Amino acid sequence: MVYSPLQAAAKYFKYYVHAANSKGHGMHSPFVYEFITKVMNDFTKYEDYEKVEQLRMKLLANPTALLIEDMGAGSSVTASDKRTIASIAKNAAKPKKFGQLLYRMAKFYQPQTIIELGTSLGITSSYLALGNPSAKVVTMEGASSIADTGNRKFSAT
Numbered sequence: 620m621v622y623s624p625l626q627a628a629a630k631y632f633k634y635y636v637h638a639a640n641s642k643g644h645g646m647h648s649p650f651v652y653e654f655i656t657k658v659m660n661d662f663t664k665y666e667d668y669e670k671v672e673q674l675r676m677k678l679l680a681n682p683t684a685l686l687i688e689d690m691g692a693g694s695s696v697t698a699s700d701k702r703t704i705a706s707i708a709k710n711a712a713k714p715k716k717f718g719q720l721l722y723r724m725a726k727f728y729q730p731q732t733i734i735e736l737g738t739s740l741g742i743t744s745s746y747l748a749l750g751n752p753s754a755k756v757v758t759m760e761g762a763s764s765i766a767d768t769g770n771r772k773f774s775a776t
Contacts, residue, residue, distance in 0.1 A: 661727075665719075672715060683704050686701055687702055687762050687765065688762055688764075712740060738765075744756060
């Protein structure tokens with residue numbers, strides 16, 4: 620059966636309102652249930668969020684241009700080998716909601732070692748490090764100019 624866009628939207632809304640899995644009910648795996656109820660559904664506004672988001676705002680306002688030696692797939696935004704810190708922060712950094720999810724994961728599970736590949740400017744690394752200050756955080760970034768900038772910002776948080 621083919622639904623009109625309005626019918627499909629109504630069906631999705633009804634599903635969304637009545638779906639129990641977003642609260643963890645119906646999960647058979649204890650790990651997944653605990654993850655949903657204790658990590659994903661933790662709506663606490665931690666003070667550390669603001670520290671990292673202040674860092675993000677500083678980076679978004681930074682017009683400094685960096686020469687990028689890209690070893691990966693390249694940028695989907697520009698073909699140039701020069702990018703501003705603001706552009707990198709806008710287009711390459713994890714969105715706030717994912718950084719905060721990683722923070723809550725580090726806070727809840729308390730890993731002893733955290734490894735991040737593709738550190739970029741250090742926003743996600745900052746979330747992870749603040750989530751568990753006693754963890755050893757190892758970060759790797761292929762572009763040296765971005766890594767230098769990220770290291771300076773990461774040590775400041």
